[in-house]
Amino acid sequence: MSRDDPDRSKSSRAGARRLIEQTPKALVGLAALSGVAYLAGSIYTKAYFSEFGASWILEEVPAATYFSQSWVPLLLMLYLGYLATTNLAAIGSQEDVTEGFQFKLSVVLVRYGSWFLLALLVIAPLLSTFDYVTSAIALSIIGVVAILLLFSSALELVVVRFKPMNRLIDLSMAYIAFAVVAVGLYVVPAQLGLNWARVDKQPTSSLLTVYLRSDAEQEYRLLFSVGERLYVFPTKFEGAYPPVQAAAIADVGFVPPVR
Helix, strand or coil, X not given: CCCHXXXXXXXXXXXXXXXXXXXXXXXXXXXXXXXXXXXXXXXXXXXXXXXXXXXXXXXXXXXXXXXXXXXXXXXXXXXXXXXXXXXXXXXXXXXXXXXXHHHHHHHHHHHHHHHHHHHHHHHHHHXXXXXXXXXXXXXXXXXXXXXXXXXXXXXXXXXXXXXXXXXXXXXXHHHHHHHHHHHXXXXXXXXXHHHHHHHHCCCCCCCCEEEECCEEEEEEEEEEEXXXXXXXXXXXXXXXXXXXXXXXXXXXXXXXXXX
């Protein structure tokens, strides 16, 4: 037997043991992040339908829709959180962690990123109030990225703080970062939902064009579908809110009906 075989076997057992120890934490984190994704998706959806004056549709919205509205942020958050926690779990000494570039970058992001994200959370609603829809959407998307980076960086500081160590790490800024992230998880989805709805209400909307068999003179946009029902609204309407109505699939076509 090669001399390296016992070392390899020992290393494999240690790796398997670390994996088993980290699995419950990963499952708890996955459950927590799934809850965050559901919350963010529900806030987005409620803001979106409220801008159409059709909050009553929420009674028909399945839970899966809320997750579908936030799957990209969820996957990114899981990936960045995985990088932070897994890399730290593989490092033996606290000195290696604090001297690494990743940790120093996390400290900088937590120290200054909270104020940057807070500024975005103030500016985006202001732009929305003055109908700068495109700019508000752009800042909200930047806010999503800022939330992910800030959350992962603050998580890394917390993980390092509670590992065996020789000196203390101040977590005050990390707690502030978590507080700002919590606010951002409401403001950012709400702003995205509100402003995307304003874009979709425009005549140039990218929503699918449909026609009602009972109304050959009017174009409609497909707002939402659930089961055998479609929710549509006229392409051209007066007032702030379009008259959203429900229609059966059999009564809706994708080409103009014969007059």
